Amino acid sequence: MARWIDATARDFDDVFQAFLKEPRGAVENVAETVREVIRDVRENGGEAVARYTSQFDRLVLDPTTLQSDNVDLHALAAGCPADLKEAIDFAAARIAAYHEKQRPDDHQFTDDAGVELGWRWTALDSVGVYVPGGLASYPSSVLMNTVPAKIAGVKRVVMTAPAPGGQLSPAVAYAALKAGVDEFYPIGGAQAVAALAFGAGHLKPVDKIVGPGNAYVAEAKRQVFGVVGIDTIAGPSEILVIADETANPDWIAADLLSQSEHDASSQSILITVNKAVGTSVDKSVEKQLKSLSTELRAREAWNAHGAIILARSLEQAAEIANEIAAEHLELAIADPDSLLPSIRHAGAVFLGHHTPEALGDYVTGSNHVLPTSRAARFSSGLGLYDFLKRMSVQRAGREGFGALAPAALRLAEAEGLPAHARSVSIRTNEGGGHG
Amino acid sequence: MARWIDATARDFDDVFQAFLKEPRGAVENVAETVREVIRDVRENGGEAVARYTSQFDRLVLDPTTLQSDNVDLHALAAGCPADLKEAIDFAAARIAAYHEKQRPDDHQFTDDAGVELGWRWTALDSVGVYVPGGLASYPSSVLMNTVPAKIAGVKRVVMTAPAPGGQLSPAVAYAALKAGVDEFYPIGGAQAVAALAFGAGHLKPVDKIVGPGNAYVAEAKRQVFGVVGIDTIAGPSEILVIADETANPDWIAADLLSQSEHDASSQSILITVNKAVGTSVDKSVEKQLKSLSTELRAREAWNAHGAIILARSLEQAAEIANEIAAEHLELAIADPDSLLPSIRHAGAVFLGHHTPEALGDYVTGSNHVLPTSRAARFSSGLGLYDFLKRMSVQRAGREGFGALAPAALRLAEAEGLPAHARSVSIRTNEGGGHG
Numbered sequence: 099m100a101r102w103i104d105a106t107a108r109d110f111d112d113v114f115q116a117f118l119k120e121p122r123g124a125v126e127n128v129a130e131t132v133r134e135v136i137r138d139v140r141e142n143g144g145e146a147v148a149r150y151t152s153q154f155d156r157l158v159l160d161p162t163t164l165q166s167d168n169v170d171l172h173a174l175a176a177g178c179p180a181d182l183k184e185a186i187d188f189a190a191a192r193i194a195a196y197h198e199k200q201r202p203d204d205h206q207f208t209d210d211a212g213v214e215l216g217w218r219w220t221a222l223d224s225v226g227v228y229v230p231g232g233l234a235s236y237p238s239s240v241l242m243n244t245v246p247a248k249i250a251g252v253k254r255v256v257m258t259a260p261a262p263g264g265q266l267s268p269a270v271a272y273a274a275l276k277a278g279v280d281e282f283y284p285i286g287g288a289q290a291v292a293a294l295a296f297g298a299g300h301l302k303p304v305d306k307i308v309g310p311g312n313a314y315v316a317e318a319k320r321q322v323f324g325v326v327g328i329d330t331i332a333g334p335s336e337i338l339v340i341a342d343e344t345a346n347p348d349w350i351a352a353d354l355l356s357q358s359e360h361d362a363s364s365q366s367i368l369i370t371v372n373k374a375v376g377t378s379v380d381k382s383v384e385k386q387l388k389s390l391s392t393e394l395r396a397r398e399a400w401n402a403h404g405a406i407i408l409a410r411s412l413e414q415a416a417e418i419a420n421e422i423a424a425e426h427l428e429l430a431i432a433d434p435d436s437l438l439p440s441i442r443h444a445g446a447v448f449l450g451h452h453t454p455e456a457l458g459d460y461v462t463g464s465n466h467v468l469p470t471s472r473a474a475r476f477s478s479g480l481g482l483y484d485f486l487k488r489m490s491v492q493r494a495g496r497e498g499f500g501a502l503a504p505a506a507l508r509l510a511e512a513e514g515l516p517a518h519a520r521s522v523s524i525r526t527n528e529g530g531g532h533g
Numbered sequence: 534m535a536r537w538i539d540a541t542a543r544d545f546d547d548v549f550q551a552f553l554k555e556p557r558g559a560v561e562n563v564a565e566t567v568r569e570v571i572r573d574v575r576e577n578g579g580e581a582v583a584r585y586t587s588q589f590d591r592l593v594l595d596p597t598t599l600q601s602d603n604v605d606l607h608a609l610a611a612g613c614p615a616d617l618k619e620a621i622d623f624a625a626a627r628i629a630a631y632h633e634k635q636r637p638d639d640h641q642f643t644d645d646a647g648v649e650l651g652w653r654w655t656a657l658d659s660v661g662v663y664v665p666g667g668l669a670s671y672p673s674s675v676l677m678n679t680v681p682a683k684i685a686g687v688k689r690v691v692m693t694a695p696a697p698g699g700q701l702s703p704a705v706a707y708a709a710l711k712a713g714v715d716e717f718y719p720i721g722g723a724q725a726v727a728a729l730a731f732g733a734g735h736l737k738p739v740d741k742i743v744g745p746g747n748a749y750v751a752e753a754k755r756q757v758f759g760v761v762g763i764d765t766i767a768g769p770s771e772i773l774v775i776a777d778e779t780a781n782p783d784w785i786a787a788d789l790l791s792q793s794e795h796d797a798s799s800q801s802i803l804i805t806v807n808k809a810v811g812t813s814v815d816k817s818v819e820k821q822l823k824s825l826s827t828e829l830r831a832r833e834a835w836n837a838h839g840a841i842i843l844a845r846s847l848e849q850a851a852e853i854a855n856e857i858a859a860e861h862l863e864l865a866i867a868d869p870d871s872l873l874p875s876i877r878h879a880g881a882v883f884l885g886h887h888t889p890e891a892l893g894d895y896v897t898g899s900n901h902v903l904p905t906s907r908a909a910r911f912s913s914g915l916g917l918y919d920f921l922k923r924m925s926v927q928r929a930g931r932e933g934f935g936a937l938a939p940a941a942l943r944l945a946e947a948e949g950l951p952a953h954a955r956s957v958s959i960r961t962n963e964g965g966g967h968g
Contacts, residue, residue, distance in 0.1 A: 185943035305911040324766040327911030331759040355952040442655045449928035454956040460941040464925045476740040476762030478923040488913040490899045493884035506895040508620035517790040521889040
């Protein structure tokens, strides 16, 4: 039996707030370890990166090129099965088409004072894509992080992925080449993040680092933030389903488990306005768990972090969903469009009964890199915007300058900045020739 | 005499790269101190915040309300001179008008496969605006951080500013009320950042923290990133001017000094294609320095970090500017429009001879919170976008689902995620009733 939370009960607020605060995943303090790795890579460059890679990944690298004869992206990619290549091609094309629609327009206008204002979007020069090893080494993640960067116009996309003992997924290698990765280094951990931020051997520094990783990688990204840009810090995955009596309990159970199976700290929550649906989902989860090869971690996650919340109305369900601010939100209800305007915080919303989250994970084209751990309260999923930046552009002619100068002078004076004031006043008393 | 760098010389690349790497401002390792303050505030709430405020700001706070009888925003604002209020009103209205133009549209489309895709922008619920004390306590910064948040639709904007001994600038108080700050707490430092992120006393946690601060504040923002959103980490201010023979050397000198006067780690750089202009600017800087009340720190900054770079062409100047990726870039040349397309990296660009940076600092309406320390390579100035986030929305009907299912299944299988696969396959074999 799942944990049930009754949102119609008097003590719901307290119970729910306590539930929201429950930790997921070990909170490791790895800051000092990571600080030392970064210092080492800054001081010793490729030699340090090669040393860590030998130690942690049992892979010998040339400290200058940071390459190994045993890891060749093209050779690996050739080993990817043809039908899997086709699925990767299909996903890549859809991701490209979707992100192409996000391209923002430059803007320019002249206001009442005669001042020209606006902005221009330009692409980053270079981006590092961190791809984790082990369980979370997914070709889909390579596509989701790399394709938008190339669509944005990033000229140099550098991918790193640890290749323990020389092992790397052929599908990851194929996805990297398909997505247009320009350089690849078989490195991982905090040393890879440090190398991307500060350079090491032939690896020149990048301008921004994206992609998920373990606690060391997340902390390394946090510490190099400012030297380079980073995407959001990724936490354990989450799904929240709001279901009414039109939902198929077996389908909902499958969707909940599709998150629980990621790892033991994943979270799956059902909010339903129909107790019978909740009970059926509860039973179906137990039944479906037994036939999953990922049963062990799915069960651990579901038992520790899963919940079925019984709400009094869809509007209450929406408010609870806004508090949770889940990475993925399915509206498995008869009329999702009528509830959508009430949803303020979620990474991605999946409407209706035929849009399981897994479609979005792979092939709708929408990005699957989404804010976790309630970060949807303040951040967006990955998109074209992450690989562009906005330069403000402004021009005051003589007329516009005259309209703005007095207020600028007054404020500069109030802030105790006389050189600011002079850069304005010196232009108000023009001799000749200039302008 | 300023430091001159000759971009036409053979060794320019080496000299310039070394120049770019010169540190500005002390690099203090305050991580452990800040970690302890944050832990203390998380554990002890308002009591800890009141204790630090008493210790560092000599201000006694009620540990529950985090307020002091000696600091009243309305009373303080009443002491702001009338003409300064007018200038603040003028700036606020222009900042509001400018940021209103940044409101992005929601987007929805149906693709060839019959899948509905798109996104919706929603505002953050709450934002914390950190306002520094001392030298950098500027009413203009209060406007630049707060007005866009309110325009975006943020319901709850919480401002913190240290008020040492009960002192707070009346102009800052007036700007806060004008901009629509909803709550104010006279606190600062890492303890204010911790209180904004985790809550303390009556101060409830916010979703994102923006605003500049000293090394402790910057480190605190870095450490709470993930729990809340943060803006970019602000470094010392910078200006870069590209000038040709049509530029007025006295005006350029004034503009350079308007950044140098901020503090001793500020940086002002001139790139000119005309040696005579460079020489005249050099002399004018020396002359103007002598009559500035901020001479001491302006001179220190100019001597330590200033430079005049002689370029062989405007195109070379643009490439150098892209490497520097300055916070502010003035194109003080005859035809700035022809050079603008070559500028890829800058926080804000000021075109022509009548657009000194100081106009943008205060009253063009464009935001003056801009990426520093070369962060314009990967990030944008503050804007409406910082107070909105984008929820992806997607719907596959039966038809769209059918088109996407095979590739999703193949990828889920390849990634070893059977519950992902099942959440798709279970819908391909429909019994009845649902959907």
